[in-house]
Amino acid sequence: xxxxxxxxxxxxxxxxxxxxxxxxxxxxxxxxxxxxxxxxxxxxxxxxxxxxxxxxxxxxxxxxxxxxxxxxxxxxxxxxxxxxxxxxxxxxxxxxxxxxxxxxxxxxxxxxxxxxxxxxxxxxxxxxxxxxxxxxxxxxxxxxxxxxxxxxxxxxxxxxxxxxxxxxxxxxxxxxxxxxxxxxxxxxxxxxxxxxxxxxxxxxxxxxxxxxxxxxxxxxxxxxxx
Numbered sequence: 496x497x498x499x500x501x502x503x504x505x506x507x508x509x510x511x512x513x514x515x516x517x518x519x520x521x522x523x524x525x526x527x528x529x530x531x532x533x534x535x536x537x538x539x540x541x542x543x544x545x546x547x548x549x550x551x552x553x554x555x556x557x558x559x560x561x562x563x564x565x566x567x568x569x570x571x572x573x574x575x576x577x578x579x580x581x582x583x584x585x586x587x588x589x590x591x592x593x594x595x596x597x598x599x600x601x602x603x604x605x606x607x608x609x610x611x612x613x614x615x616x617x618x619x620x621x622x623x624x625x626x627x628x629x630x631x632x633x634x635x636x637x638x639x640x641x642x643x644x645x646x647x648x649x650x651x652x653x654x655x656x657x658x659x660x661x662x663x664x665x666x667x668x669x670x671x672x673x674x675x676x677x678x679x680x681x682x683x684x685x686x687x688x689x690x691x692x693x694x695x696x697x698x699x700x701x702x703x704x705x706x707x708x709x710x711x712x713x714x715x716x717x718x719x720x721x
Contacts, residue, residue, distance in 0.1 A: 502642040507587035508562050514554045515578040525553035532556055532577065537602050539573065540564075546595035559587050559595045589638040596636045596644065617653075627654045 514532060516522040529549045533556055536547045545560035564570055565584070574580065601611050609616040615633040631653045637645045 496637075496645050496647045499644045499646050502592070502644065504587050504589075504592075504640075504642045506561055507559060507592075508565055508584055509557060509559045509587045509591040510565060510581050511550070511583040512556050512558055512574070512579050513582040514556070515580070516554055518578045529553050529556060532579070533598065534602055535577075536573075537599055540570070541599075541603075546592070546599045548595040548598040555582065557591065557595060559591050589640055592638040592644070593636050596638070600634070600636070615651075627656055628652055629655050 514521065514525075514528060516525060516528070521528045533547045533549050536545070536556075536558070540560070543560065543564050545558060545564060547556055547558050549556055558565070560570075601616070604616060608619045609632065610619050611617075612631065615631045617632075618630055629652070631651050633649045633651065635647045637647070639645075
């Protein structure tokens, strides 16, 4: 575990910022707008030591920064330009710092071709690579009540099996992204199925897949396309 720095929590605040979804058609893509706001904020204000993280509510983001920055003109102008408003403000705490720092680290490392995969990071680009082995970095951020920030890092080697070019070029090959395993096209139930026919599947699944022009094997969790 590595100690990154020490911050004064008493000099920092955490603010909940609400995104106005009624301008510029933002309501059509709330998740994309939320991510864009977070990334734009980091690209502009990272030099000021400000951190950000998206919230479960897609119209909110959380910002942790020094009090003097949050009351400054530059931050207020950015809020007005992006049609944002401060919903709530309170003293910064350890959990808020940890959440914002985790997200900010992921965004910062994307420029170095490290991409989030689950709870870890993968060195890219990895699709189409000759070597299926890839290094996965697992990291955790901790902030104490005294403002001490620690980073724990561990590594593991994982195997990635991207699709081969011939699999994408064959016209009779239908790719179903189920755990990244390609599934061939079938006209009937496979011999490995425990069901005698499609009528034994759930009536709802049968109705949905039939209306969509396909069939579904509930036991094997495989969809068969006509």
